[in-house]
Amino acid sequence: MYHVQLHFWVRGIDEKIVRIWQEAEPLERFTHLFHNFSRSMRLPNGRNQIVLLGDVATLQIPMLRQDIGTKGKLILCADSVQDLPGEELAYFDAIWPRAHLEETAAFHFHRLQQLLKEEKDAWLTQTYLEQTINTLPDMVWYKDIKGLHLHVNDAFCTAVNKRKSDVEGKDHYYIWGIPREVYESSDYVCVETEEDVLKARKTCLYDEEVMSAQGLRKLKTYKTPIFDEDSQDIIGTVGIARDITREKEYRSTIQRLTREDQLTSLLNREYFYDILKKNNSQAYTLLSFDIEGFHGFNERYGHPLGDAVLQIVAEELRSAFTTNHAARLGGDEFAVFLPDDLSDETAEASVKAFQELLSFMLSMDDRMKHLRVNAGIVHALPGMTPEQAIHDGGMALDRAKKVGGGACCFSRETATA
Template sequence: MRVWKAVEPQPRFEHAFHVFSKSMRIPRGRNNVVILDDKAPLQIALLRQDVGPEAKIIIASDHPETFLAEAAPYVDDIWPLATLAQMAAFKFQKLLEQLKYEKDAWLTDTYLEQTINMLPDMIWFKDLKGLHLHVNDAFCTAVNKQKSDVEGRDHYYIWDIPREVYERSDYVCVETEDDVIKARKMCLFDEEVMSAQGLRKLKTYKTPIFDEDGKSIIGTVGIARDVTQMSEYKDTINRLTREDTLTGLMNREYFHVYAAKECQNKALTFVSLDLERFKELNERYGHELGDAVLKITAEELQAVFPDDVSVRMGGDEFGILIADGRPMDEVCAMVRRFQIQLREMLRMDERMKRISANVGIAHSTGDGTVDDLIIKSSLALAEAEKHGGGKYTIYRGRI
């Protein structure tokens, strides 16, 4: 023991020595070591139960055959007793190195588990056959399976997707594994999977795992962030910035952005309209009925002008942008059809029957701005409003 005490502990470790008797209770633990000579009156099987499976039991003996047949399953090493005095320091140094290696491995595994399981992202490790070697808790939540039912399984089993269904679908999860292996570097993908929570959109990072030689790939590791809700928020924000919240038509602000980007130097027709007696209806029957009229107007616009850009300019004012060089007589026919269909829809409610749409139409050959075109159609609309009762007027430069 004097020699062993002189051996320097491993970095970050200390060691202490205790002489124990048969009656003592030996503590359990990974870094406990029990060293016995072959004269110790102990039952090795019972000793192993006391110290636990992770402790080390070492016997110093020159005649291991006398007890090894019975004790072999419980003994970790045998040190020759005759040469122990000369080999004591060496044997003990190697033992300490082994204990440190095992403790470091346990700590690394513990650090990994704690880290991946506290993250909300799905994490998995796969071999080259596509089998999941290890996954984190978030992955199990997503697939609604226990780790024991995931590890060692392939993508199709885990996500409950028959291979033939997967091959006919737009899923790309398995194919991206091949892409990562070919690229030999970390890659980022947008993927979709059918999880226990429904179809989910994932932002997935995948990277190859290299063997000790630094060249051979032995598997992949993936981290997937569920961006379904984020994508929905983004879509909602984009929709709100582009659409009128009441009617679903393009709003005025986004229309000007759209027109500046898409309609430069094009032959255009713009149709402006407003609803006659709408203000009177709103004041008499309230905004709820007024909103209903506006929704009906938007629906009829989209029904008659399905391929054109319908805009709610504000209040009871609407616009239609036609950018395909359509003949004016065809535009006028569509406007008239809209006016008739709108009036028929509004006549279904006695309170709405006096509402009608007055319309102004202006055309440009591409030599002016969209704002100029809107002004011209507004002038034509003002002329139609003078007559009222659901009229339309074409701007011809003389209004």
């Protein structure tokens, strides 16, 4: 990917030696340029600047190092450094013995080339890593064996609302702002899963929760041990966490929409059928309801008020029958599944209690006070299909409608007003 032009700045070195260096073959992706320089010159700054000195007289070594920067290379060719102040020696990256330098020039130069290539490759690898992890929307972190964060990506900093300099070198409790005693008394499992990874010595997947700057977040987290190059001892871990909070919320919303009636939030017809089908191996009670005169009410007062009536009915169904299995089958038709096969008296009493409570609620509005809800009761036997149970409920409800005024009828008996 990269191409590097190295600039070699030479001063006080025998021309034969310089020629050996000039004739050396550059490594792949590298080219060489050689320059002589005087003490009055200001050299460029950067990793690609290499200064080779055989004569340091009259040179300001600290100034020279400042010119090429910490990433440039400053090399002294000398047999003795006694004439150099000790503090100036620290500015040099290497000292090549000048005696027999002609014989070892190619060796030293090749080693220098290899070093420069390794540094460039390391820079490229680091760049790859940084660009990759900071582009990801997922949180990425690296920890040492003690659990201290060595490095994190931008998404991690966003989640904890801290800068990298505030995160790196810190533990889990500090970063997430959770006192250790609070953590230990909560359901958080981040630290414990780190220990599991160390024991498993392989990548592990976890569902975790953390309190982030955006509130409580649900995470799908991969944690992988990092092994030492030689001993294969675990020296740390790398973690990648995907925030699935919204995904779970969306999934919950989709699930709710597929099973609920949008207007009343009761179960819809399809999901109610599924409930009856799952329970058809047992006896149960099915209650059917419809609103007497609802069609005329809608025509007279309009659909917005009609929708309000349907919502009131739904709310009272939820209050009267806490089974959570109340449904709107369509229009003004409602049904309730009761998992027990109630006696006639109990079933009828529960229906009457609901009808009376609903009538009281509707009576608060003069436009609604004349509305009544008729009911049908079915004792479903084991093996009865949902279609058959709903049909029997409809037949009972039809007979109740003929009586009217908030009647209740069993599927096998005459209606009672």
